[in-house]
Amino acid sequence: MSAPPPVMLPAAVNAHSHAFHRVLRGRTHTGRGSFWSWREQMYRHAAALTPELYEKLATAVYAEMVTAGFSAVGEFHYVHHRPDGTPYPDHDMEHALARAARNAGIRLTLLDTCYLKGGIGQLLSEEQARFADDDAADWLARLDSLRAAFERTYDPAYVSVGAAIHSVRAVDPESLGTIAGQLDPQLPLHVHLSEQPGENRACSEAYGLTPTELLAEQGLLSHRLSAVHATHLTQRDIELLGAAGANIVMCPTTEADLADGIGPALELAGAGAVIALGTDQHAVVDPLLEMRALEHGERLRSGARGRFTPSELVAASSTGGARSLAGGAGLIAGDAPQPHEDQIHVRSDSVRTIGAEGEQVVLAATASDVETVVIGGEVVGRNGIHESLGDPAALLSDALKELE
Amino acid sequence: MSAPPPVMLPAAVNAHSHAFHRVLRGRTHTGRGSFWSWREQMYRHAAALTPELYEKLATAVYAEMVTAGFSAVGEFHYVHHRPDGTPYPDHDMEHALARAARNAGIRLTLLDTCYLKGGIGQLLSEEQARFADDDAADWLARLDSLRAAFERTYDPAYVSVGAAIHSVRAVDPESLGTIAGQLDPQLPLHVHLSEQPGENRACSEAYGLTPTELLAEQGLLSHRLSAVHATHLTQRDIELLGAAGANIVMCPTTEADLADGIGPALELAGAGAVIALGTDQHAVVDPLLEMRALEHGERLRSGARGRFTPSELVAASSTGGARSLAGGAGLIAGDAPQPHEDQIHVRSDSVRTIGAEGEQVVLAATASDVETVVIGGEVVGRNGIHESLGDPAALLSDALKELE
Numbered sequence: 001m002s003a004p005p006p007v008m009l010p011a012a013v014n015a016h017s018h019a020f021h022r023v024l025r026g027r028t029h030t031g032r033g034s035f036w037s038w039r040e041q042m043y044r045h046a047a048a049l050t051p052e053l054y055e056k057l058a059t060a061v062y063a064e065m066v067t068a069g070f071s072a073v074g075e076f077h078y079v080h081h082r083p084d085g086t087p088y089p090d091h092d093m094e095h096a097l098a099r100a101a102r103n104a105g106i107r108l109t110l111l112d113t114c115y116l117k118g119g120i121g122q123l124l125s126e127e128q129a130r131f132a133d134d135d136a137a138d139w140l141a142r143l144d145s146l147r148a149a150f151e152r153t154y155d156p157a158y159v160s161v162g163a164a165i166h167s168v169r170a171v172d173p174e175s176l177g178t179i180a181g182q183l184d185p186q187l188p189l190h191v192h193l194s195e196q197p198g199e200n201r202a203c204s205e206a207y208g209l210t211p212t213e214l215l216a217e218q219g220l221l222s223h224r225l226s227a228v229h230a231t232h233l234t235q236r237d238i239e240l241l242g243a244a245g246a247n248i249v250m251c252p253t254t255e256a257d258l259a260d261g262i263g264p265a266l267e268l269a270g271a272g273a274v275i276a277l278g279t280d281q282h283a284v285v286d287p288l289l290e291m292r293a294l295e296h297g298e299r300l301r302s303g304a305r306g307r308f309t310p311s312e313l314v315a316a317s318s319t320g321g322a323r324s325l326a327g328g329a330g331l332i333a334g335d336a337p338q339p340h341e342d343q344i345h346v347r348s349d350s351v352r353t354i355g356a357e358g359e360q361v362v363l364a365a366t367a368s369d370v371e372t373v374v375i376g377g378e379v380v381g382r383n384g385i386h387e388s389l390g391d392p393a394a395l396l397s398d399a400l401k402e403l404e
Numbered sequence: 405m406s407a408p409p410p411v412m413l414p415a416a417v418n419a420h421s422h423a424f425h426r427v428l429r430g431r432t433h434t435g436r437g438s439f440w441s442w443r444e445q446m447y448r449h450a451a452a453l454t455p456e457l458y459e460k461l462a463t464a465v466y467a468e469m470v471t472a473g474f475s476a477v478g479e480f481h482y483v484h485h486r487p488d489g490t491p492y493p494d495h496d497m498e499h500a501l502a503r504a505a506r507n508a509g510i511r512l513t514l515l516d517t518c519y520l521k522g523g524i525g526q527l528l529s530e531e532q533a534r535f536a537d538d539d540a541a542d543w544l545a546r547l548d549s550l551r552a553a554f555e556r557t558y559d560p561a562y563v564s565v566g567a568a569i570h571s572v573r574a575v576d577p578e579s580l581g582t583i584a585g586q587l588d589p590q591l592p593l594h595v596h597l598s599e600q601p602g603e604n605r606a607c608s609e610a611y612g613l614t615p616t617e618l619l620a621e622q623g624l625l626s627h628r629l630s631a632v633h634a635t636h637l638t639q640r641d642i643e644l645l646g647a648a649g650a651n652i653v654m655c656p657t658t659e660a661d662l663a664d665g666i667g668p669a670l671e672l673a674g675a676g677a678v679i680a681l682g683t684d685q686h687a688v689v690d691p692l693l694e695m696r697a698l699e700h701g702e703r704l705r706s707g708a709r710g711r712f713t714p715s716e717l718v719a720a721s722s723t724g725g726a727r728s729l730a731g732g733a734g735l736i737a738g739d740a741p742q743p744h745e746d747q748i749h750v751r752s753d754s755v756r757t758i759g760a761e762g763e764q765v766v767l768a769a770t771a772s773d774v775e776t777v778v779i780g781g782e783v784v785g786r787n788g789i790h791e792s793l794g795d796p797a798a799l800l801s802d803a804l805k806e807l808e
Binding site for chain 2: 004022023025026027028029030031032034035038064067068113120146158197255256257258259260261262283285293296297299300302303304306309310349350351352353354355357359360363364366391392393396397
């Protein structure tokens, strides 16, 4: 008897990553805690990063992603200054992340993030100083310089620059308007949106608008926008995002871990938005569990099965993410690879997948079943081992020890 | 540098299993579907089972469980008659399951199930004929005969008999009363409870009571009762189950897959019930993902983190399940093993678990990280391979082919 052949799928695109959050996995579950206490713990780790340490950690995290089946990552990057808030001389942190991606063979869209405030109407805290530029114009100038530096240095099929607004908490309305008017419309633009009810309340109290309405008012809703999370939306928010053809980056395992809630993915897709997926804080790095969690969330909140078909889940994980990182255009920015150049082979003969129909294997498999990962036509991972870097667990172990 | 040692945990108890549902994994996600259309597909597979085929299939399924980290299973068993509804001569189906458990080395509590009606006020359908006894007295007599047969044949530390009522849909109030009065109070008693809103509506319309209230009225609530699912409960239901010290068998991956919803686990535990876990339909057989899904469900419905501590999750997966299968007594029925005789070693140096604190590894690991499974002091599984049966995937492949 011959074993059933592996199922070939487009490789996954991780449309929302904070690489350094990997440090927190398995370390934040003591006590009761909340999203906000988790954030305090995260800030402490952000404070410890240097370009050297971050390159080492991100290399390990990206190697973990590659072996799990991801061929591309959108790195939502705000640890761009020194801890005291002064800039590095030559985009040192960004080059560290680019080198990490090149080491691991993953395609990187570095979403350099505008972060100006400590909250609505609040000054930056000391811990947030390294996330911040002086104002929107300052961030835009740094972004231009970064693009030029990356274009000189890297193959655009593998490393490119995008933009991000941290959130309506961290960027005031006037600055949002400046960005809408002055940011190159070709660039993808990501934003954390309505992850927690607290953000919605603060925004409504300050401006009489939901975060989505505020972005709309400032001219930021378009197909180049990616709204990350989009968990707590009004019907009007859904219509606005859908009509704009925005991308929605759901991060289901993070949204469960952080107790955010379950966003209205199916309604957003029905309204015209495009769903993508991200692993965000990396409590889980597994595109198959992310797809499954998206569908399970839909089932749990609706009481109905089959909300997304298996092929719709694969699309969210691949072409949806590619559109998000390309700012609403076809595939990944730069010299976009053809999809067949980035693919994964998923075992259909494992204890988890045996018996499953080919198309439905995505609801039975985990990243442990990813046999081969092909990026740009080359095999980069096999059975959990990175072709050039070896076992990602060993890289992670070394990087975590150095950080301590 | 030395790798961190594995984390030793009590082995998991799978307090709710329908072994043959494993056939459905990865085969029910075409079209939109519902719980009820899923049930139709499940009935077709039930119709095809013979004692020979079921022994082969259940051996494979129990081998999958063992290598995933389960040392004990409560098999909620209703395929006990021939397809035409006539009994087998000598408990053939039950012996098939007992032999399967012995083959795989897992401890079995066979929960022989009373199933009398096709629904509230409905006759049995043709497909349900093989699940049924003539009446409660008939089932009680068959149960007595089965207990005597098993006591003659098997080591009670490894194979024992318990009782189950399928649901308030399948057993009428008069029969519930008969069971409450006549069933040996030493036996564990399991029941599917309020998995779907439809059951609650039908029960309320027919009797003016919730399913929990109906069980209470008929004298069935006690610490020997295990309510399986308990998804859609009233505050009064929670108080009744808690005051009785009942066991609650949550099946989080099934309840997500079947779009049942998220039950009030924390409120039930707070009221005095004991939480256990089961893999039910085996869309997922992974005690670590089950623990994680229990906690993630709590976080998603409450908006708060840390609802159960990691050690509370481990307790649900081990001692909670053992109490459920022992009918509220200490550990597993029969000559109860000491916990240290059943344990698993979970790798803390894998790509998933590296960096996690020991106690928190249960929120990072999957069954792929289960290195060693010890049952009754003997190693039964190592790194996904069963010590005597080999790769469970190969056993499953053979069994699934024979069923087709």
